Amino acid sequence: MSRKVDLQKQLKMAQAQIQRLSEQLIAERETVQSIQSQLQKQLDHQQQQLADLEAREITYRQQFDCNPQPMWIFDLETLQFLKVNDAAIARYGYSRDEFLSMTIADIRPPEDVPRLLANVAQVDSGLDQAGIWRHCLRDGRLIYVEINSYAIEFEGRRAELVMAQDVTERRQAQIDLAVLNQELEKQVIDRTAALAASEARLNLLLNANPAILYSCEPHGDYTCTFFSKNVETLLGYTPEEIYAISDFWLQRLHPDEAARVLAEIPDLFEYGILKLEYRLRHRDDHYVWVYDELTLLHDNVGQPLKIFGFVTDVSDRKKAESQIKQLLTTIENAIDGIGITQNNIFIYANRAQLDMFGYSADELIGQPWIILYSAEEVARLEREAVPVFIRDGYWLGETIATRKDGTTFNQELSLTLSDDGVTIGVSKNISDRKQVEIALRDSEMRYITLAKTAPVGIFRFDLEGNCIYVNEDWCKMTGKPASFALNNQWLETLHPDDVTYTQMQVQQWLLANDGSLFQNEARILRDDGSIVWFYCQMRTEMNANGEPIGFVGSLTDISDRKQAEIALQNLSDRLTLAMEAGGYGIWEWTLEHWLMWDDRVYAIYGLPNQGQISKYEDWRVFVHPDDIAQAEGNAHIEENGIFNSEFRIWQTDGEWRWVQSVGKVQRDANKNISNSST
The missing domain is CATH 1.20.5 (Single alpha-helices involved in coiled-coils or other helix-helix interfaces)
Known part of the structure; x- marks a missing residue:
């Protein structure tokens, strides 16, 4: 169990x-x-x-091979290219085999290689933003590239993946931009200074100019946005008061002018400029006539931006125009024919005009101006006169006019365009003058004949100073042919010592331009060494219209007179020497009681020669009071025309001196006394 x-x-x-x-x-x-x-x-x-990894490798390979920027991989030890993409081949011009046989130093300028080696030596790992470098293309050109790289391992080697972005154009643009910025900065400085000066001038102009400058809106009530200060003088309002009233301009237009002026405003928007005359109401309710010139300013897309203009007071002119109309009665009684047309139709003709052409007022008024001329003359006027008249507003010329009965006459016609658009024509019958011109041409022929036969050298210059004509006597005087005188070659006939002086005298006369007669004396040096003294006279030559067309003059041989003058001068020099040696002074007393003293007489009286003594009464002050009666008594002219007087004179130093004055009467060709001298 x-x-x-x-x-x-x-x-x-x-x-x-x-x-x-x-x-x-x-x-x-x-x-x-x-x-x-x-x-x-x-x-x-x-x-x-x-x-x-394989997919990313394919992607990376595609990104490398297909990248639009040049890329390559190089060995960090040998610098040898290990791999390049298509963009690098296309940009640098090397084939793939050429690239793989080269190092990265081969695409640098030699002077940049030390910097390259220093940069490679410091590569460790990760991203390297190396900056801007210079690379050489296969064709030798240099480009600037921005390098970004990354350290990698490639096929068992330490390598660097590189992307090169071409920045050549960007760098040049930056350089150009820097230069442009410098220029712009200078321009800004200069422009600022110019604007400051311009603003100062503008302010001065606005304050001093009688014209009133303004600007306003281009729509609605045309509200004023600017007025120069002098508007107060014209209208009684300050600019600030005007700005406060949006429809200021419309309110002050005269009722009788408003409709007309506003009807013309569209022309400003069509043509960009408009000129008007109208009345504006002053602050105290009286009206002022003004001239207004407007200009339309557009913005950058072509839309109306602002209206600028200036206004001037034309009240006085308008008043004058009114007075002119009142003077038509006077015009009616003028000697010259006066006709007024509007739109080429006669609206007025004075009595002289009617009588000149044989028409009554009823027959001429309302008719076109062309009835006064033949078809050929009308065509000529429309071709030659009308364009000038339209351009300038004035024309003056000559025509062949036709009367009512068909007869013709030479007419001088002046046409003037008035401010209100009517044409005022003034006519003169110049048939008599034409006859005179014919006579003048005949006279010119006689002048030519005279020039050939006159006993003086005659020459003509054009307005530029070139000689264009000499007569035979000039040739005889100089010993040169007429062709020698043309242009400025005539100067070679002058004595070398007289050339500069003569040119200077001519220039001074031309500059004075006072219509005076040019006069000069100089010498001609002939080829045989002989000298001819000449007296030259020259005047400006005018045409029938009083316009200068050149110069005409004459050369008179004065060699004999010069010899006499030289002899007389020698005699005068000897006489002067004798007078100075004898202590004599010379005076002259005209019948008009004018006294003329030489330097010696002034010295005797102890006075400087400043022209103090000119009248007999001036001389009397220096005579001793006790000798005045004797001096004046003995001064009576004897029968033989000789007088002799002794008296005392007071000198400025306080001394009284005795002098003897002997004189002889000079008589003219009729044996009348002209003056006395000693």
Whole structure:
């Protein structure tokens, strides 16, 4: 029994052990299965990572090969190119084989290689933003590139992945922009200074100019946005008061002018400029006539932006125009024919105009101006006169006019366009003057004949000073042919010592331009060495209209007179020497009691020669009071025309001196006394 119990215990223990072993075996099998599952997952993950790596490698390879920017990989030890993309081949011009046989130093300028080596030496890992470098293309050109690189391992080597972005144009643009900025800064400085000066001038102009400048809106009530300060003088309102009234301009237009003025405003928007005359109401309610010139300013898309203009007071002119109308009665009685047309139709003709053409007022008024001329003359006027008249508002010329009875006459016609658009024509019958002109042409022919036969040298210059004509006597005087005188060659006939002086005299006369006669004396040096003295006279030559057309003059041979003058001068010099040696002075006394003294007489009286003595009464002050009667008594002319007088004179230093005055009467050709002298 006891053993059975032991066996049962052992059996239970065995069963329990088997149970534990079974449970342990089950647990270990689950562990193995778990390990197997984990290993499978790891294997699947590694396989997925390998697939992803292969996909990324393909992507990276595509990104490298297809990148639009040049890229390459180089060995950090040898600097050898290991791989290049298509963009690098296209940009640098090297083939792939050429690239792979080169180092990165081969695409640098030699002077940049030391910097390159220093940069490569400091490469460690990660991103390297190396900045701007110079690279050489295969054709020798230099470009600027921005280098970004990344240290990698490539095929078991330490390598660098490089992307080169061409910044040549950007760098040049930056340089150009920097230069432009400098220029702009200078321009801004200069412009600022100019604007400051311009603003100062503008303020001065606005304050001093009688014209009133303004601006206003181009729509609605045309609200004023600016007025120069002088508007207060014209209208009695300050600019600030005007700004406060939006429809200021419309309110102050004269009722009789408003409709007309507003009807013309559209022309401003069509043509960009408009000129108006109208009346504005002053602050004290009287009206002022103004001239208004408007200009329309557009914005950058062509829309009206602002109206600018200036206004001037034309009240005085309007008043004058009114007075002119009142003077029509006077015009009616004018000697010259006066006709007024509007739109080419006569609206007025004075009596002289009607009589000149043989029409009555009823026959001429309302008719076109062309009835006064033949068809040929009308065509000529429309071709020659009308364009000038339209352009200038004035024309003056000559025509062949036709009377009512068909006869013609020479007419001088002036046309003037008035401010109110009418044409005022003034006519003169110049048939008599034309006859005079014919006579003048005949006279010119006689002048030519005279020039050929006159015993003086005659010449003509054009307005530029070129000689265009000389006569035969000029040729005889100079010994040169007429062709020698043309242009400025005539100067070569003058004595060398007289050339500069003569040119200076001519220039001074031309600059004076006072219509005076040019006169000059000079010498001609002939080829044989002989000298001819000449007296030159020259005047400006005018045409029939009083306009200068050149210069005409003459040369008169005065060689004989010059010889006489030289002899007379020699005699005068000897006489002067004798007078000075004898202590004599010379005076002259005219019948008008004017006295003229030489330097010696002034010296005798102790006076400087400043022209103090001019009248007989001036001389009398210096005579001793006790000797006046004697001096004046003995001054009576003797029968033989000689008088002799002694008297005392007072000198300015207070000394009285005795002098003897001897004189002789000078008589004219009729033996009448002209003056006396000693």
